Each structure stands twice: as C-alpha cells, then as structure tokens.
Amino acid sequence: MGVTPTQQLLTLLSPERRRCAVVAALMTASVLGEVAVPYFMGHVTDWVASEDEVAAAWSMAVLGLSSAATEFACDVTYTGTLSRVLGRLQRRVFAAVLRWDVTSLQAMGTGAVTARVTGDVEATHAAVARVLNILLWYLARGVCLLVTMAWLSPRLAFVTLLSLPVLLLLPRGIGKIEQGLSRQVQEGLAGATKVAVETFQAMATVRSFAHEAGAAERYHQRRRHVYRLERKGAAIYAATVWASGFSALALKLGLLCYGAQLVATGTITTGDLVTFLIYQMQFAEALEVLLHYYPNMTKAMGSSEKIFEFLDQEEQVAPTKEPEPNIVRGHLQLEDVWFSYPEHQEPILKGVSLELRPGEVLAVVAPPGAGKSTLVSLVLCLRPPGAGRVLLDGHPLPACRHPHQRCQVAVVPQQPVLFSRSLHANIAYGPGSWSRAEVMGAARRAGAHTFITRLPLGYDTEVGELGGQLSGGQRQAVAIARALVRDPVVLVLDEPTSALDSESQLQVEQEIFGAARAGRAVLLVTGQVALAMRAQRVAVLEGGRLHELESPKELLRPGSRYWCLLQGGGQMG
Ligand SMILES: Nc1ncnc2c1ncn2[C@@H]1O[C@H](COP(=O)(O)OP(=O)(O)OP(=O)(O)O)[C@@H](O)[C@H]1O
Ligand SMILES: [Mg+2]
Incomplete structure (x- = not known):
C-alpha cells in the first residue's frame, strides 16, 4: 500500500489535532522551564559572590515547580488522548475481523486472529501510550538542550553535534533488524496461540485419544521457535545498549579536554563550562533514553504493521453500494x-x-x-x-x-x-x-x-x-x-x-x-x-x-x- 505504520498511526491521531496541540504546548513550556534551571546552577557561584543567592534560589524554585506542574498537565492530556485513539483502533480492528469472509478467517485460524486482535493491539497500545510519551519528552528536551548549548558555546556544541551521526545511525540500523525480528516473534506467538486454542477446543478428543503429551509437545515446539527468536532479539538489544553507552562516554571525555583548553585560552568562563557540562550531561541522558526506547518503538511498529494489514483487508472487502430496499420480498x-x-x-x-x-x-x-x-x-x-x-x-x-x-x-x-x-x-x-x-x-x-x-x-x-x-x-x-x-x-x-x-x-x-x-x-x-x-x-x-x-x-x-x-x-x- 506504500503507507508506513507510523503514517497510519498519525492518521489515527488526526481527529485529536487540538488535544495534540495542547500536549505540544504544555510539553514545550515544561521543557523550557527545565532547561532554564541548569543555567542558574552553573552560575550559582557568581551569584553567591554577588550576594544575590536568594533571588537565584527563588528563580530556580519557581521554574522547577512550574515545569513540574505543566509536565503533569501534559501527561494527563496525553494519556487521555492516546486512550481515545487506541480505543478507536481496537474497535476498528474488531469490527474489521467481523466483516471478514469466513474463508479468510478459517485460513488464518481462530488462534492467530485472537492473538492479533488482543495481543498485537495491546502491544501497540503499551508502546504508544508509554514509550512514545517518553520519546517525545526526551526529544523535546534534547532539542532545547542542544539549542542552549550552541548559545553557550558554539564550538563545544559543534563537537557534540559531530558525534551525533555515530550515536544515531548505529541504533537506527539495529532498530531495522529488531523490527523484522519482532514481526517474526508476533507470527510465532500467533502460531503458538493457534495450537493452544485448537487443543483446548478439542480437549475431549485429545483426552479420549490419550494424546496430552503430543499436544503439549506441539505447543512447546512453537514456543521454542519463539524463544529462539527472542534470544536473538535480546542479544541484538544488549549490543545496542553497549555500543551507545561506549560512544557517549568517549564524547564526555573529549568535551572535558577541549573545554579545559577553551577556558585556558579565555574563550569561555569556568561558569559557562560548568553550565555547558551540566547541559551536555542532560543531553547525553536524553540521547541515551532516546536510543534505549527507540528500538522498543520500532518493535511496537512491527506489531502495529500486522494490525494495519487487518484494516487494509477491511477496505478490500468493503461493501458495494447497492440500493437497500425497505421491503424484502424473498426472491x-x-x-x-x-x-x-x-x-x-x-x-x-x-x-x-x-x-x-x-x-x-x-x-x-x-x-x-x-x-x-x-x-x-x-x-x-x-x-x-x-x-x-x-x-x-x-x-x-x-x-x-x-x-x-x-x-x-x-x-x-x-x-x-x-x-x-x-x-x-x-x-x-x-x-x-x-x-x-x-x-x-x-x-x-x-x-x-x-x-x-x-x-x-x-x-x-x-x-x-x-x-x-x-x-x-x-x-x-x-x-x-x-x-x-x-x-x-x-x-x-x-x-x-x-x-x-x-x-x-x-x-x-x-x-x-x-x-x-x-x-x-x-x-x-x-x-x-x-x-x-x-x-x-x-x-x-x-x-x-x-x-x-x-x-x-x-x-x-x-x-x-x-x-x-x-x-x-x-x-x-
Ligand atoms: N472450510 C473448508 N475448507 C476446505 N474444504 C472444505 C471446507 N468445508 C468443506 N470443505 C470440503 O468441501 C466439500 C463439501 O463440504 P460441505 O460441508 O459443503 O458438504 P455437505 O454436503 O454439507 O456435507 P454433509 O452432508 O456431511 O453436511 C467437502 O469435500 C469438504 O471436504
Ligand atoms: Mg453439510
């Protein structure tokens, strides 16, 4: 169809445009408040020297509190909006299955359809409700921090930027592999559920033919396949975490050395360097969180791909528009x-x-x-x-x-x-x-x-x-x-x-x-x-x-x- 799952999810969000705008405004306000706090922290020594520490402390407290309040309001609005959107998705998937012709439904198997309607929709719900929220917050924080860092010291910010391609491209590549793997896991799980549902439905036959062990083995075979895929996924995930942690550490060391040189040559003050390093630490944390959760999101996209396949099929069997007579004669x-x-x-x-x-x-x-x-x-x-x-x-x-x-x-x-x-x-x-x-x-x-x-x-x-x-x-x-x-x-x-x-x-x-x-x-x-x-x-x-x-x-x-x-x-x- 050429439409990606992300685009499909965005289409689902479109009726909630106003609420999304409120979420974006609240998020921006909260992040701006948060980003202002380190500025005061970095320069606290200057204010102590000028005996203005009470004003500094007040500003920090007010900013911190307002940022927390807007963050709370943002999270409440976001969760409410997402619940509505995903509730709508769940209803659409269920209705799509009800419209399927019996041949397609039988071909797929009751277990697989059940797994799709409940499991996949639930996985997408969990990912979008929780993971996307975290990703959005840290993305907003990261962008704000980067802008502030560039304002404080363009040179140090440039060094930070230079390291970004390595930090971002690596997980992106691995994310693609994970997405494919997640798809295979979903298919494997659906296969296992299919076997379980069929066995439970035919319980009397299984018992009377004393085939409990055979039925259990069939189920375990399917689970073993899923387990192998999950193990592969875990190894790829660990490699991602290790690679991103190592490159972040290298960047920190590089900045410290270069920053010390800039202070020595008088390009920036010690206060600026301290503030920059606080920002950089927060930026690194934001990046780490983004890299950590990005694969989870791609994994969820793998699950949602299957759901959207259902909705695509719904469109394929859409009813033809024929006039509906009020009185049916029965010919x-x-x-x-x-x-x-x-x-x-x-x-x-x-x-x-x-x-x-x-x-x-x-x-x-x-x-x-x-x-x-x-x-x-x-x-x-x-x-x-x-x-x-x-x-x-x-x-x-x-x-x-x-x-x-x-x-x-x-x-x-x-x-x-x-x-x-x-x-x-x-x-x-x-x-x-x-x-x-x-x-x-x-x-x-x-x-x-x-x-x-x-x-x-x-x-x-x-x-x-x-x-x-x-x-x-x-x-x-x-x-x-x-x-x-x-x-x-x-x-x-x-x-x-x-x-x-x-x-x-x-x-x-x-x-x-x-x-x-x-x-x-x-x-x-x-x-x-x-x-x-x-x-x-x-x-x-x-x-x-x-x-x-x-x-x-x-x-x-x-x-x-x-x-x-x-x-x-x-x-x-
Ligand atoms: N869901 C299915 N998938 C594949 N083949 C099927 C399916 N249902 C029925 N068949 C096949 O289609 C043929 C006709 O089946 P159908 O159930 O329509 O027969 P029937 O005349 O109603 O039989 P009966 O008198 O036993 O009810 C059979 O050979 C059967 O094997
Ligand atoms: Mg019959």
Whole structure:
C-alpha cells in the first residue's frame, strides 16, 4: 500500500489535532522551564559572590515547580488522548475481523486472529501510550538542550553535534533488524496461540485419544521457535545498549579536554563550562533514553504493521453500494455460481443456478460432502463466490448487507453455535428486540419450549461457552427458534432436524412446510430423502452441479438421477 505504520498511526491521531496541540504546548513550556534551571546552577557561584543567592534560589524554585506542574498537565492530556485513539483502533480492528469472509478467517485460524486482535493491539497500545510519551519528552528536551548549548558555546556544541551521526545511525540500523525480528516473534506467538486454542477446543478428543503429551509437545515446539527468536532479539538489544553507552562516554571525555583548553585560552568562563557540562550531561541522558526506547518503538511498529494489514483487508472487502430496499420480498436467485476452497483445486460448486420464489419450499438433496453446507454459506454471503452472482429481490448480495435485509434471511446452520448467555438472549439474538412471549412462541414452534421449561431457570438458564451445557438436539432446537423468532422472509435450513427427537422433528417440519403457505421462501438443504419429499420442488446437487427434478417423487424412482447417485456410493436416510 506504500503507507508506513507510523503514517497510519498519525492518521489515527488526526481527529485529536487540538488535544495534540495542547500536549505540544504544555510539553514545550515544561521543557523550557527545565532547561532554564541548569543555567542558574552553573552560575550559582557568581551569584553567591554577588550576594544575590536568594533571588537565584527563588528563580530556580519557581521554574522547577512550574515545569513540574505543566509536565503533569501534559501527561494527563496525553494519556487521555492516546486512550481515545487506541480505543478507536481496537474497535476498528474488531469490527474489521467481523466483516471478514469466513474463508479468510478459517485460513488464518481462530488462534492467530485472537492473538492479533488482543495481543498485537495491546502491544501497540503499551508502546504508544508509554514509550512514545517518553520519546517525545526526551526529544523535546534534547532539542532545547542542544539549542542552549550552541548559545553557550558554539564550538563545544559543534563537537557534540559531530558525534551525533555515530550515536544515531548505529541504533537506527539495529532498530531495522529488531523490527523484522519482532514481526517474526508476533507470527510465532500467533502460531503458538493457534495450537493452544485448537487443543483446548478439542480437549475431549485429545483426552479420549490419550494424546496430552503430543499436544503439549506441539505447543512447546512453537514456543521454542519463539524463544529462539527472542534470544536473538535480546542479544541484538544488549549490543545496542553497549555500543551507545561506549560512544557517549568517549564524547564526555573529549568535551572535558577541549573545554579545559577553551577556558585556558579565555574563550569561555569556568561558569559557562560548568553550565555547558551540566547541559551536555542532560543531553547525553536524553540521547541515551532516546536510543534505549527507540528500538522498543520500532518493535511496537512491527506489531502495529500486522494490525494495519487487518484494516487494509477491511477496505478490500468493503461493501458495494447497492440500493437497500425497505421491503424484502424473498426472491432468491443464484446465477452460475462457482466456488472452490483454497485448499482444493477441484471446485465444489460448478455453475450452480437456482431460483427460490416467495411461498416456495425448495429442497436441495445431496449425499454427504457434496457441498450442501458450502452452498448455504454462499447464499448467506459468508463466503464470496469465485464467479457468478447471488441475488435477493434482483439485487446482488454484497459481502456486508444492510441489517434490515440480513434479519429477513434467517439460517439454521448444520452445527448451530450458541453464545455464552441465557436461552432467552440466544433466541432473541441480533438487532431488534423480542418479548418473552415472542421468544416462547418461537421456542414452541421449534420444539424447544418443553425442554427449556424443565430447566430450573427456564429461559434464563445460561448455556455455557458455545452452548456446551446443552445437548446437540437442544442446541439445534434453540437455533431453529432463533431463526423463527424474527419471522424471516427467507428461511435457509441446513439439515435442520438431524439431531431432533421425533416429536420436535414433526413440529419443525410443520413449521417449515406451513410457513411456505404464509408466503415465506424456504431453502431446505438436506440429505434426508423423506424430508425432501415433502417440498414443492426438489433439486439434486451432484458433482458440483444442481439439477432440478420434475417432482419430489422422482427422488425415489428407480433409474432417476438421484437413485443412480445413491447407487454410486452415497448414503441416505
Ligand atoms: N472450510 C473448508 N475448507 C476446505 N474444504 C472444505 C471446507 N468445508 C468443506 N470443505 C470440503 O468441501 C466439500 C463439501 O463440504 P460441505 O460441508 O459443503 O458438504 P455437505 O454436503 O454439507 O456435507 P454433509 O452432508 O456431511 O453436511 C467437502 O469435500 C469438504 O471436504
Ligand atoms: Mg453439510
């Protein structure tokens, strides 16, 4: 993109221009006060001799106190400003991830994304909030001190300046190496987190296969790689500190010798030399701090680079601006849709076209692994098609649709995921609000009401992480209720009754086929022939292509396309 992380951070700061100006003014005032104090210290002997020490002491005290007060005000304003800016960054990164298509998210891995959103943003926050503050202070001090030193003795200041290239270029070069290393460490850490998250999610499998040691070893392998990189980073850091400390000491000695000569020749007074040396010591300290913290800052820039990559990708999948109709009729069309997963060369969908009109139930039948769930994810725009278009009421469905439209297309996924909150909140999920009566009505129609009322806390029962405290069938029933409560115009169902008991199954089937009469379009994706038989129209997904049958009865006719498919090795219920 050609935009550096520093420029990106500065762009983030731009809405806070006024506060930044206040910080700069306060910082300048405080630094000027600070820099004036050594002037009095250097000449204190002259004032003692002239019996004016009380005036000198007062001036020093007032300057010192005002400088401290402005420094305090500056730090408070700076911290407040930075918190706002970084809070905004965190929100943007989180929102960017939410807008990603599912394929990219899966390709990256949940662990890596989590590490990026929390760890990297936190690292940038810490660096910018603390390290940048220190760098700015010492940079302001350094510049002020250098100007004062030049005013006191241009020759000694010139000698100080001559040493600057060595003092500055060395850490800059090393900083570049550190930045690259920090990037590798972040990637390594994200890899380790990915392994940890995957292992914890599959805890039951790890235990039942007695593979705890193997899982731990896999994690340690990743950590060892990070450790090696960190050790390399520590060695480079130590070399930087040593090199900058040594060159600062050489400069001090040189100045002392040259200054003594200048005093001997009468070019400057002893008082001036003392003042200059105090300034020089402070300047060296400022430089040391700058050199010490600069690598930390470049390290943080390495982390922020990754964050900004996220934001760049956010721009790549930005929604196309299509007119948002207020009323969704529920006319769904797929036009020559192609799709393949990055891991597989062979496309899963090869030019699929379908049309679903309001008030219709279209069943798509296929054996396991034929691409039914993939088709559902495309209809929901969770994955962008490789080619072709998905249209709702004639409008292409962009990657991110208007919330109003999204609520009109409800889905019951094959593996429903619940959130760690109450059953009521899980059913009444999404924009909009539903009363307890509406939630209960939807749960009844989904066959979930009976089991919910048997729970001690009923609809207020917490379901645990990913709904882990419910059975598979209960999760499915709650997911159906969640789709029904919003009274959608298009209902997309992926094996909706596979885990339900026969009573709930009947209830849900009634809902599916009864809803169509009420004008709702239903796309029913299933491997169960008995369920598909009840739909008005049936299509078979075979070899990535969709073939519509003349009638549902054709599913069972010996010699039909589907019959042949089953003979070829498919499994069916
Ligand atoms: N996230 C993924 N990444 C790569 N390949 C995938 C992914 N999800 C599915 N596939 C592959 O795509 C093919 C179709 O999978 P899909 O889940 O769409 O089948 P399905 O018809 O829904 O199967 P089932 O009846 O078992 O639910 C499978 O061969 C599967 O291996
Ligand atoms: Mg599936």
